[in-house]
Amino acid sequence: GNTPLFRTQDTLTVRGPAADTGAIVLRVPLTYVGPGVDAASLTIAPALTSAVAADTVRLGALVKDAGGGILSDVPIVWETEDSAAATVDTDGLVTVGRAVDRTATIVARVAFKDISAEATFAVRPASIELTPAADTAESVGDTLRLTAVALGADDRSVTGATYQWASLDAGVVALVQDAGETVQVVSRGAGSGRVTVTAGGLSDTATIQVTQVVTSVSVSPAADTATVGASFTLTGTAKDARNSEVAGATFTWASSDANVVKVTVADASGNAAAGSTVTVQAAGVGTAKVSATSGGKKGEATITVTPVPFPLAQVSVGDYHTCGLNAEGDAYCWGDNQAGQLGNNSTTNSLLPVAVAGGLKFKSISAGSLHTCAHLEGGAAYCWGDNRFGQLGIGTTTNSLVPAAVSGGIAFSVISAGGLHTCGVTTGKQAYCWGLNYFGQLGIGSADSTKFATPQRVAGAQAFEFISAGGAHTCALTGQPGAAYCWGIGSEGELGTGDLGSQTCGVEPTRRSCDTAPVAVTGGRSYTAISAGGAHSCAVTDTAEPLCWGYNAYGQLGDNTTTNNSSPVQLSGPRLGVKSIDAGTIHTCVVTLTVGTETTGTTAYCWGRNNSGQLGDGSIADRRAPVAVPAVQFQTVATGGAHSCGTDLNSQALCWGQNEKGQLGNGTTIRSLTPALVAKP
Structure with missing residues (x-):
């Protein structure tokens, strides 16, 4: 009852039974006369160039006859050349595959004629998604990972995409590689950097903020x-x-x-x-x-x-103050000024050198416990500071805040300020002393009066060339070199006579052994320098050997003991050739000789008490034997209460040790365990 469809020139073969002769075969040529019999062309619509992966597309076939007329109800057969790229059903519904960056071809044929058409299109993603879309780098050189995913129409990932990457801000972020589904980018500089990925004609952008967090x-x-x-x-x-x-x-x-x-x-x-x-x-x-x-x-x-270095020709150290002269003879002092010992017409301490009032040009200067003395080139002597015991020699016991002329018009070649007394040697080699005489330290042959406010002639017939006033005793040389004599208190052996003194001075409970007139230092040596300290004395022989005697509780004699000695003793350790020596209250320092000359200073050595760093060796350990003062070559060195000072080969002044009153002159009150420059005022 249905009309069969055949191709126009097919042959129909009919087979039927026969009673006697077998099968009967009848071949009949057939001609199709149904819809589309006049088809002359076939076109697929719509025309596709691309399609989204995982999407569906309805295709139709347009059949025309030779005259261009559109034929309807023409049976069409649909086929695909690559089912992975796309499939098509019998009604022309195309389902695009999940593989992108490939080509799909759909073929339509008229069912009963050799007429066909093709639809060829590229499979592309529906979108590109870049993750993360934004990220942050906190350092230059940080590496970040970006991943691109091609999505189909169903928002699921598809395969086969080819990705191309680019940095739009290469100064901020750079690509480690520019292809692949996942890439690494590295931060190059602070700012906002954009990275793009392209696939199938689509692109997406990620933004990288390089913040550079300071670490x-x-x-x-x-x-x-x-x-x-x-x-x-x-x-x-x-x-x-x-x-x-x-x-x-x-x-x-x-x-x-x-x-x-x-x-x-x-x-x-x-x-x-x-x-x-x-x-x-x-x-x-x-x-x-x-x-x-x-x-x-x-x-x-x-x-x-x-500090700005302060050049000085000489320095002298007191208990808590220091004084010095420059090459022109101008006097400067610094540190404690409670009694006016700085000579600047005040009683205010100074952490820096201050000029001594009066504009006098001095030849030498000497700092005592609380007073200072100096003399001019012509010999006139001046003193200032504490004068309770007449140690200024100005005829009164009133303190002076500025230099005051020593009474008597005496011309001095040497002057030395001690604890509470002062001594000097005249240009005629006569020794004078003034101030406290409680222990016979003035050397006038008695200790009857406790103080003298004017210079008193030292007893005896000795002609002296050099003199040094100590705590409560005095030592002098008859020449340089010359014989050594000492006088005053001797209870610690500081007179160097081999005993503690032939007399007794003072009043109980402070009555002590003493000698009130010069007595020879035992041993008969010839000395070039001598220094009276707090309760010990030291000298340099004419062979440049240093010797010390007296109080030794802190090792200030340098013989590697703490035993007092009333006779000169040698220093412990290698023999030092010494140019100069200075005995402080309870420590001692020397400057050694440079081989071949006695005019150029070299290494300083110190020993004894070191609780404030006054030895300058970088420690606060007491030393019973000499230790070198490091890093500086010295011309001179001077010792005081608990600090020391010196001048280097460039005449720059340096101090070290205790500094609570500013006696180091460097603008601070901080002690220094090694030499520190005195500041230029």
Whole structure:
């Protein structure tokens, strides 16, 4: 009952039974006369160039006859050449595959004629998704991972996509590779960087913020030394976790002590750009830390400010003050000034050298316990400071805050200020002393009067060339070289006579052994220098050997014991050739000789009490034998209560030890265990 469809020239074969002869075969040519018999062309619509993966597309077949007329109800056969790229059902519904970047071909045929058409199209993704869409790098050099996914129409991933990557901001982020589903990017600099990925004509963009979090700050130079008044520069550098410099970082600068170091910055807020320099001024002696802070991180530079060197021809050390002369003879003093011993018409302590009032040009100067004396080139002597016992020699017991002329018009070639007395040698080699005489330290043959306010002639017929006033005793030389004599208190053996003295001085409970007139130091040696200390004495023989005698509780005799000795003893250790020697209250220092000359100073050695660093060896350990004062070559050295001073080969003054009154002259009250420059006023 249905009309069969055949091709126009098919043959129908009919087979039927026969009773006697077998099968009967009948072949009949057939001609199709149904819809589309006049088909001349076939076109697929719509025309496709691309289709989205995992999508469906309805295709139709347009059949026309030779005259261009559209034929309807023409049976069409649909086929695909690559089922992985796309499939098609009998009604022309195309299901696009999940493999992109490939070509699909759909073929439509007229069912009963050799007429066909093809639809060829590219399979593309519906979209590209880049993850993460945004990310952050906190350091230059950080590596981040980006992944691209091609999606089909069902928002599921598809296969076969070819990805091409690019950085739109190469100064911020750079690609490690530019192909593949997943790539690595590396941060190059602070800012916002964009990375794009392209596949199948589609693209997506991820944004990378390179913030460069500051993890460390440094200041260069990290340590520096400058003299007071000098200006120099510091540079702050901020770095991230990968040690890359953070460009554009800002800093807040500060000094731990503006009295030592002042920081000058570019603006009022205290900020300066990274890499730029900030001006730092050395304001005062000491050590300060200059800090630069950025992003909550801080770096520091340690700045040590030293004084401007102060050249002096000589220095002399008292209990808590120091004085010196420059090459022109101008006098300067510093430290304790309770009795006016600085001579600047005040009683205010000074941490820096102050000029002695009056403008006098002195030849030599000597600092005692609380007073100071000096003499002019012509011999006139002046003293200032404490005068309770007449130690200024001005005829009264009134303190003087400025240099006052010593009474008598005597011309001195040497003057020495001691504990509470003063002595001098005239140009005629006569010795005079004045001040307290409680223990016979004036050498006038008696201790009847406790004080003399004018110079008193030392008893005896000796002609002296040099004299040194100590705590409560005095020593002198008849020449340089010459014989040594001492007088005054001798209870600790400080007179060097082999005994403690032939007399008794004072009143109980302070009655002590003494000699009230010069007595010869035992041993009969010839000496070139002598120094009376607190309760010990030292001298240098004409063979440059140092010897000491007297009180030795702290090893100030240098013989590696703490036993007192009333006779000169040699120093422990290698023999030192000594140019000069100075005995302090309870320590001693020398300057050794340079081989071949006696005019150039060299190494200083000290020994004895060291509780304040007065030995200058970098420690506070007492020394029973000489230890070298490091790093400085000296011309002269002087000792006092608990500090020492000297001049180096450039005539620069240095001091070390106790400094509570400013007696080191470096602008501070901080003790120094090694030589520190005296500041220029």
